[in-house]
Amino acid sequence: MTREVEVVVPPEARGRRIDAWLAGELPEVSRSRIQQLLEAGEITLARPGRLKANYRLKGGEIIRVRLPEPTLLAARPEAIPLDILYEDEDIIVVNKPQGMVVHPAPGSEGGTLVNALLYHCGDLSGINGVLRPGIVHRLDKDTSGILVAAKNDAAHRGLAAQIKDHSMKRIYLALVHGEVAEPRGRVEAPIGRHPVDRQRMAVTLKNSRPAVTHYRVVEHFPGYTLLEARLETGRTHQIRVHMAFIGHPVVGDPKYGPRRCPFAVPGQLLHAGCLGFVHPVRGDYLEFTTPPPSIFLQVLEQLRRAKGEK
CATH class of the missing domain: 3.30.2350.10 (Pseudouridine synthase)
Structure with a gap:
């Protein structure tokens, strides 16, 4: 089901690129996903015409964002072992090894954490599009440690809100x-x-x-x-x-x-080594720690x- 969001640009955002600003306003949607939506004409002003990613905000604009139902998943499930620290019906917390890419990208579609999560969980939040399902925050390929992924959109939005308000x-x-x-x-x-x-x-x-x-x-x-x-x-x-x-x-x-x-x-x-957050559905606080790799x-x-x- 397509979700529609309407945001008003404040005066202090004048001069900023629309893709960068929207990425901060909609933390559950990645900047690259926003750029894809701009290219597809799914993000518009309250006037005719398409917007480009490098559009400079003037302040006072009303921006309409259509978030279509995610298309068929491009990432495929793969039987890759996971170091699972916690899991329930809404979230999964894993200890990512050094050297593992978090999500597929052109040229490296397999062997990622997302491929492993899809195999283990069967389904993840679709908010971040076809290549980043469930991914709320990322770790670089060669950074090890704790990462939480969302199994549904409600959990994704709750975790993304904590990242936005710096409470995670x-x-x-x-x-x-x-x-x-x-x-x-x-x-x-x-x-x-x-x-x-x-x-x-x-x-x-x-x-x-x-x-x-x-x-x-x-x-x-x-x-x-x-x-x-x-x-x-x-x-x-x-x-x-x-x-x-x-x-x-x-x-x-x-x-x-x-x-x-x-x-x-x-x-x-x-x-x-440490990740703490409020459970996005239940509301209780969770905290996880893990030592560095060998x-x-x-x-x-x-x-x-x-x-x-x-």
Whole structure:
């Protein structure tokens, strides 16, 4: 069944791209999905004509969004083992391994978390379209840790609302280059697409969105620091970009840090170790924790041994 939403653009949104602004107003719908709806003519002003993704808001517009019934699922179920931390009829919480992509994309349609969830659950929320069913928030391919997926649209909307109002608890462990001096800190710097390399994000004022990361030093090592990072917002690559911005890129992250890593790791040492939220249907609070993967723990043990020998 097609759902219709009508939103009024406030004056303070003047000058922003319509796709970026709507992605913030409709957190249950991804920005790429919004761009698809714009292309299909499903998002219109209260006047004739189509809107493009790069339309600049003027303030005061009334925007109508039609969210059609999701088409047949493009992602296929695959019998991939899952580390399930919790499951009921509305949600499923999993511990995603490092190296697993969350959802299919052109060129990598299989082997993803979505493929595994479809096999295990049989059905997921259809809000995010044909390739991202049930996905409320994401983790990068080489970021390990806890992720919650929605089995129905009501659960999806409830979880997405918590992400939008910053009430979902998301805490990561990150091993970063350099010795962070302050015991705790806050990075507030807007994040948008890199102006030259479209595969990267960057701290920028152009076509960006506000981003806030809080961090706390857990342990110091010679040349490295283990941090606990808490997301206030949830932008693409946020912790990786913010840590690089303050001069402490995540270890094992060649996209934002040194190309050569001193440790034999398959990707960045960044782990989503704690996730807390209100159950979107029942209303009770749930919180889950999980330790980093073995390769992360091995590097920490190596650093502790080196520290003890000095």
